Amino acid sequence: MPIVTIQVTREGNKPGTSAVTPExxxxxxxxxxxxxxxxxxxxxxxxxxxxxxxxTENWGWGGLPVEAYRRQKAKKSD
Numbered sequence: 068m069p070i071v072t073i074q075v076t077r078e079g080n081k082p083g084t085s086a087v088t089p090e091x092x093x094x095x096x097x098x099x100x101x102x103x104x105x106x107x108x109x110x111x112x113x114x115x116x117x118x119x120x121x122x123t124e125n126w127g128w129g130g131l132p133v134e135a136y137r138r139q140k141a142k143k144s145d
Contacts, residue, residue: 068109068113068114068115069103069107069109069113069114069115070114070115070116070117071099071100071103071114071115071116071117072116072117072118072119073095073099073116073117073118073119074118074119074120074121075087075118075119075120075121076120076121076122076123076126076133077120077121077122077123078123086120087118087120092118095116095118096116096118099114099116100114100116
């Protein structure tokens with residue numbers, strides 16, 4: 068029985084959103100499950116998909132907390 072864990076940042080993908088929507092999560096679950104069915108022949112009912120949302124203060128990029136990295140990157144592009 069495969070267990071797939073998908074981690075996403077708790078940021079919206081569209082203006083006015085602050086998280087992945089239920090519809091987007093459903094698409095992720097369907098896509099991951101179908102991938103395991105097609106590649107490894109794992110039945111859909113035997114595949115578990117867990118989506119974890121990570122708060123922006125709990126991840127980093129380029130050796131910095133993500134917000135600091137984004138500020139630094141924005142300054143360089145100005």
